[in-house]
Amino acid sequence: MKTEVEAPGVEPRDVSxxxxxxxxxxxxxxxxxxxGVSLRAEPREVVAVAGPSGxxxxxxxxxxxxxxxxxxxxxxxxxxxxxxxxxxxxxxxSALDNAALALRVAGVGRAAARAAAREHFxxxxxxxxxxxxLRELSGGMRQRVAFLRTLxxxxxxxxxxxxxxxxxxxxxxxxxxxxxxxxxxxxRTVLLVTHDVEEAALLADRIVLLSPRPGRVVETxxxxxxxxxxxxxxxxxxxxxxxxAALGAxx
Amino acid sequence: xxxxxIVLVLLAGWEALVRLxxxxxxxxxxxTQVLDALWTDRDLLAPDLAVTTWEVLLGLAAxxxxxxxxxxxxxxxxxxxxxxxxxxIGSQAVPVPVIAPLVVLVLGFGLAPKILLVALVCFFPVAxxxxxxxxDTDPDARKLLRSLDAxxxxxxxxxxxxxxxxxxxxxxxxxxxxxxxxAVFAEWSGSDSGLGHALLIANGQLATARAFAATFLxxxxxxxxxxxxxxxxxxxxxxxxxxxxxGP
Numbered sequence: 001m002k003t004e005v006e007a008p009g010v011e012p013r014d015v016s017x018x019x020x021x022x023x024x025x026x027x028x029x030x031x032x033x034x035x036g037v038s039l040r041a042e043p044r045e046v047v048a049v050a051g052p053s054g055x056x057x058x059x060x061x062x063x064x065x066x067x068x069x070x071x072x073x074x075x076x077x078x079x080x081x082x083x084x085x086x087x088x089x090x091x092x093x094s095a096l097d098n099a100a101l102a103l104r105v106a107g108v109g110r111a112a113a114r115a116a117a118r119e120h121f122x123x124x125x126x127x128x129x130x131x132x133x134l135r136e137l138s139g140g141m142r143q144r145v146a147f148l149r150t151l152x153x154x155x156x157x158x159x160x161x162x163x164x165x166x167x168x169x170x171x172x173x174x175x176x177x178x179x180x181x182x183x184x185x186x187x188r189t190v191l192l193v194t195h196d197v198e199e200a201a202l203l204a205d206r207i208v209l210l211s212p213r214p215g216r217v218v219e220t221x222x223x224x225x226x227x228x229x230x231x232x233x234x235x236x237x238x239x240x241x242x243x244x245a246a247l248g249a250x251x
Numbered sequence: 252x253x254x255x256x257i258v259l260v261l262l263a264g265w266e267a268l269v270r271l272x273x274x275x276x277x278x279x280x281x282x283t284q285v286l287d288a289l290w291t292d293r294d295l296l297a298p299d300l301a302v303t304t305w306e307v308l309l310g311l312a313a314x315x316x317x318x319x320x321x322x323x324x325x326x327x328x329x330x331x332x333x334x335x336x337x338x339x340i341g342s343q344a345v346p347v348p349v350i351a352p353l354v355v356l357v358l359g360f361g362l363a364p365k366i367l368l369v370a371l372v373c374f375f376p377v378a379x380x381x382x383x384x385x386x387d388t389d390p391d392a393r394k395l396l397r398s399l400d401a402x403x404x405x406x407x408x409x410x411x412x413x414x415x416x417x418x419x420x421x422x423x424x425x426x427x428x429x430x431x432x433x434a435v436f437a438e439w440s441g442s443d444s445g446l447g448h449a450l451l452i453a454n455g456q457l458a459t460a461r462a463f464a465a466t467f468l469x470x471x472x473x474x475x476x477x478x479x480x481x482x483x484x485x486x487x488x489x490x491x492x493x494x495x496x497x498g499p
Contacts, residue, residue: 062394065398067397067398081399082395084391084392084394084395086389086391087391088392088395090389090392090409090413091491092413092414092416092488092490101409105396105400105401105409106399134490135490153399159398
């Protein structure tokens, strides 16, 4: 059963795994961040939200995670786990304890939480780094720890805010392929915020393009392509060009 | 290395000035004479050093306990913040030399006034640095914990307190360096032992070299305390960028 949440109602929570955002508006003081944004993600669907910096993408995720309330419109969302833009990893914890953080917050004991996180370390390419401190991890490894933490929150909906924004181009390509594989293994509903339309085309079932501030939906593109996808695939290239054109970037 | 060299050069200059300049060693003893006093009067000075060290440690512990509690209360509750902020700032505005005789008057010649005055000197740096550290946590990590529905207590325990450790240690190190001042003023205002007391007696007896020796021990005490907390910080908060080897 879905619970419609009208602004400024209670926290948006729904158990079916999908998201529906209907005509959401949000301002911060005089700044209009979102102006009537609507989008939906079916359970186990990956929806990318792409747009230029400052189009309210992060605000959209905060609304879905219940960290903000919309001024108008409605957000109906399954319980969501957020992966913040700059990973939000805690430097005083080991990689293992960072990955287990969501479980610890949920009240799981230290040993059990660590054991649950350790099970995934090999599949995440983190084996042998359980006790490593953050400064000993590469950028890509940090993102994998942060993603594992998000996954272990055990929520049907993942909100990923520019997960690869801080990585170099080469690592980013590897990580995009890695994320596609990880989602193949552990399917979830995903809202992926990115400024990179190619990343959106590689990973998403649907791409929602937002205009610069205030954010409005410019266009929604379906991506009916099989996985694994490659960036040199003509269909991906065409999609990327179409998205860039819709965003007003002349090539 | 450079610091040691600078100190050596200064000491050599001092020694030369006293020896060759014909300065009366009742007014200014040479470093070697101070060293000599330190050795010959060791039985006199050692118990005083122990007394002052004990006073400083207890006062510092009291300041850490009180400052920590006040900082956390101010961080967690806006009412506590409004109520306590003027007191915290006021604690720093109290001139210790002025209040020390009054405290001794009320609390007597025992250990209590010493602990109180040391704690008073140390309270502000401890409280204010911890308070700033608690507020100054990574906004992304804060967002993350909120999205995980962490309770106020969980946020404090898992994020804010560990994140505030480096800042708290900054406050404690400053406190450790100035704690000795509180102890000396307390001893000057009334006591029968401690390095501050020894300093007064030596001054009265024109035993200038011994007075310098006591001063040197006070200086050494402050430096050692600072060093001890710096070491502890490296163990407890070794993850901070500034405590990585080779860092600034």
